Amino acid sequence: MSAAGPLTPRLCRVLARRRETGDVTTLWLEAPEGPAPRPGQFNMLSVLGVGEAAISVSGSPREVGGLMHTVRDVGSVTRALCASEVGALVGVRGPFGTDWRVDDPAGPLGRGDAVVVAGGIGLAPLRGAIDELVARQEAGGSRVFVLVGAREPSQIVYGDDLAAWRTRGAHVAVTVDRGAPGWGGRVGLVTSLLEHAGFDPAGAAALLCGPEVMMRFTARALVDAGVAPERILVSLERNMQCGLGWCGHCQLGPFLLCRDGPVVPYAGLVERILTERER
Ligand SMILES: Cc1cc2nc3c(=O)[nH]c(=O)nc-3n(C[C@H](O)[C@H](O)[C@H](O)COP(=O)(O)OP(=O)(O)OC[C@H]3O[C@@H](n4cnc5c(N)ncnc54)[C@H](O)[C@@H]3O)c2cc1C
Ligand code: FES
Numbered sequence: 001m002s003a004a005g006p007l008t009p010r011l012c013r014v015l016a017r018r019r020e021t022g023d024v025t026t027l028w029l030e031a032p033e034g035p036a037p038r039p040g041q042f043n044m045l046s047v048l049g050v051g052e053a054a055i056s057v058s059g060s061p062r063e064v065g066g067l068m069h070t071v072r073d074v075g076s077v078t079r080a081l082c083a084s085e086v087g088a089l090v091g092v093r094g095p096f097g098t099d100w101r102v103d104d105p106a107g108p109l110g111r112g113d114a115v116v117v118a119g120g121i122g123l124a125p126l127r128g129a130i131d132e133l134v135a136r137q138e139a140g141g142s143r144v145f146v147l148v149g150a151r152e153p154s155q156i157v158y159g160d161d162l163a164a165w166r167t168r169g170a171h172v173a174v175t176v177d178r179g180a181p182g183w184g185g186r187v188g189l190v191t192s193l194l195e196h197a198g199f200d201p202a203g204a205a206a207l208l209c210g211p212e213v214m215m216r217f218t219a220r221a222l223v224d225a226g227v228a229p230e231r232i233l234v235s236l237e238r239n240m241q242c243g244l245g246w247c248g249h250c251q252l253g254p255f256l257l258c259r260d261g262p263v264v265p266y267a268g269l270v271e272r273i274l275t276e277r278e279r
Helices: 076-082 120-138 159-167 212-225 269-278
Strands: 010-021 024-029 042-047 051-056 067-072 089-096 114-119 144-150 171-176 205-209 232-235 263-265
Touching: 024 076, 024 089, 042 067, 042 076, 051 067, 051 076, 051 089, 067 076, 067 120, 114 120, 114 212, 120 144, 120 159, 120 205, 120 232, 144 159, 159 171, 205 212, 212 232, 212 269
Parallel strands: 114 144, 114 205, 144 171, 205 232
Antiparallel strands: 010 024, 010 089, 024 067, 042 051, 042 089, 232 263
């Protein structure tokens, strides 16, 4: 954390940028001093005179080239971030929150298969974890299954990464809700990929990120397939302001998601909260 205090952003230069889709842009920022973020955590990114937004870290600690964030333009702050050119300054506070526990021996990712399910830009908070899991598989560790759903082919992010993970031995499957001319791949919801993915549910762990409805149906389908609910992690988004557990804006039941999340176990309270929201 900066010596100036946790509410003061550090100014970091944009080192590189890439357009992912029509409204999604990836930025690589100068990494500020301090602890490297772990996959699943987020930073508060700000643009001077516009505001601040929670954006997940998309890189893994193994990667070089700067702090990677992928942003969908949905409003004033995210639009200004997506428009930030190389050399521009972006404010960074963080890293905040919980992570996917890829390296945690007490975490859900043990010796069984690792199943990662992403909906749309939900792949962004998972990208760093997948990179680490694929490296672990290459070193003789658990098999990795990456199942991705997008609304349409033009909305698929990280096409090069998906191809690289496949080449490195991960099982990668992609589906879209609606096909488009030239799309020869699968059409259907991401849950339709589960049945034929080929993972062994016994001992498997799952990491889910995407719209809440997608996570709810995916988690239920995984449990029905035999995955232990306590081995399922989900990433939840709420409006974040301080990021520090001070303001209460991110409250969900007893959780302050900036501190107790965004990555939380699905089993128990989160499962009940997600189900109640459905009614
Ligand atoms: C932990 C966490 C990680 C996130 N990671 C990413 C990421 O990696 N990439 C990314 O593009 N976005 C991410 N988001 C969402 C991002 O924070 C919001 O899109 C952003 O705050 C919108 O700000 P804005 O000023 O651009 O839009 P606003 O004008 O504030 O909002 C525009 C629209 O987006 C809705 N909105 C605002 N905040 C959220 C939110 N948190 N979740 C869902 N809808 C929201 C508003 O209701 C409104 O409809 C994350 C959010 C959280 C809490
Ligand atoms: S964002 Fe302030 S308490 Fe979580």
